[in-house]
Amino acid sequence: MSLSRGTILVVDDERGIRESLKMILKDKYKVVTFESPEEVLKNSSIDVDVIFSDIKMLSMNGISFLKKIKSLKPEVEVIMITAYPSFSTTLEALRCGAFDYIVKPFNKDEILRVAERAIQKKIELIENERMMRDLTHSLQENYQATIDALILAIDAKDAYTARHSRRVSYLFGKVLRKIGFEEDKIDLLTHIAGLHDIGKIGISEYILRKPSSLTVKEYEEIKRHPLIGYKILKSMKFLKNGLSVVLYHHEKFNGQGYPEGLKGEEIPYEVRIFSIIDVYDALVTDRCYRKRMSSREALRELESRGGKDFDPRLITLVVPILSKIEGYK
Numbered sequence: 001m002s003l004s005r006g007t008i009l010v011v012d013d014e015r016g017i018r019e020s021l022k023m024i025l026k027d028k029y030k031v032v033t034f035e036s037p038e039e040v041l042k043n044s045s046i047d048v049d050v051i052f053s054d055i056k057m058l059s060m061n062g063i064s065f066l067k068k069i070k071s072l073k074p075e076v077e078v079i080m081i082t083a084y085p086s087f088s089t090t091l092e093a094l095r096c097g098a099f100d101y102i103v104k105p106f107n108k109d110e111i112l113r114v115a116e117r118a119i120q121k122k123i124e125l126i127e128n129e130r131m132m133r134d135l136t137h138s139l140q141e142n143y144q145a146t147i148d149a150l151i152l153a154i155d156a157k158d159a160y161t162a163r164h165s166r167r168v169s170y171l172f173g174k175v176l177r178k179i180g181f182e183e184d185k186i187d188l189l190t191h192i193a194g195l196h197d198i199g200k201i202g203i204s205e206y207i208l209r210k211p212s213s214l215t216v217k218e219y220e221e222i223k224r225h226p227l228i229g230y231k232i233l234k235s236m237k238f239l240k241n242g243l244s245v246v247l248y249h250h251e252k253f254n255g256q257g258y259p260e261g262l263k264g265e266e267i268p269y270e271v272r273i274f275s276i277i278d279v280y281d282a283l284v285t286d287r288c289y290r291k292r293m294s295s296r297e298a299l300r301e302l303e304s305r306g307g308k309d310f311d312p313r314l315i316t317l318v319v320p321i322l323s324k325i326e327g328y329k
């Protein structure tokens with residue numbers, strides 16, 4: 001849309017009205033004219049900023065046309081033209097989204113003034129939209145900087161978690177794509193996967209790095225990390241649809257997991273996939289309390305836990321995919 005001039009569409013079944021509006025407006029704006037509302041609706045792909053429409057036309061009532069055009073192009077401003085202004089029709093036009101109305105016979109200045117006001121309103125609208133886009137962009141940048149800082153903090157506290165998070169994010173993306181998830185969803189879920197253990201920021205370094213087994217009390221402490229992570233991220237509205245990965249990634253298919261002890265399909269589908277990948281990466285990585293397994297051993301271990309820790313149908317689906325992903329470390 002070129003608002004340096006703006007495009008105005010005139011629809012009126014009286015040729016005289018169409019011509020006189022065109023004469024008045026053509027020096028300032030690009031003007032297109034149509035004889036009937038049906039013609040306008042047929043050509044609704046035309047890029048217009050403002051429409052002048054008669055209220056009383058033979059083929060279609062101007063108010064019906066206004067409703068249709070506003071549902072198709074809510075951003076277009078519509079000015080109604082009437083020869084017989086009645087309070088109820090005017091009120092209805094304004095209620096249906098008309099920008100203003102003018103009464104025949106009109107004069108040149110009046111037409112130019114109302115057209116200019118409508119164009120100005122569109123310019124403001126475009127400017128507001130641009131500001132909203134910029135604001136959202138800068139919020140997301142700030143958010144990203146905050147998350148990066150949290151990841152660095154976790155990295156300093158527990159380097160394993162930071163590297164593990166990057167790896168599972170990569171694997172999760174590969175598996176989801178193979179299963180046929182949509183790209184938007186994959187983007188969100190892989191992003192979340194990189195943050196799934198962010199709650200460990202609230203767990204003591206001593207417990208995270210402890211080389212021997214944890215005491216019951218220490219284990220209770222580590223079990224808090226999904227909820228801590230969820231609380232850190234829950235105010236980020238654009239992550240909302242993926243936060244179950246953070247909150248439920250330690251739930252088990254048999255209901256023996258935490259934090260809520262969800263069972264079977266109570267655990268969201270993508271989380272049941274994620275938990276397989278999360279454990280797989282842990283098994284094939286050296287930890288302070290045990291040596292890593294080979295990929296083949298790890299996959300066998302996952303299979304042996306189908307129906308217990310993991311959804312057995314998803315084990316059948318995900319294990320073959322994981323077995324074909326090589327060199328991800």
Ligand SMILES: [Fe+2]
Pocket residue numbers: 196197225249250
């Ligand atoms: Fe975790």
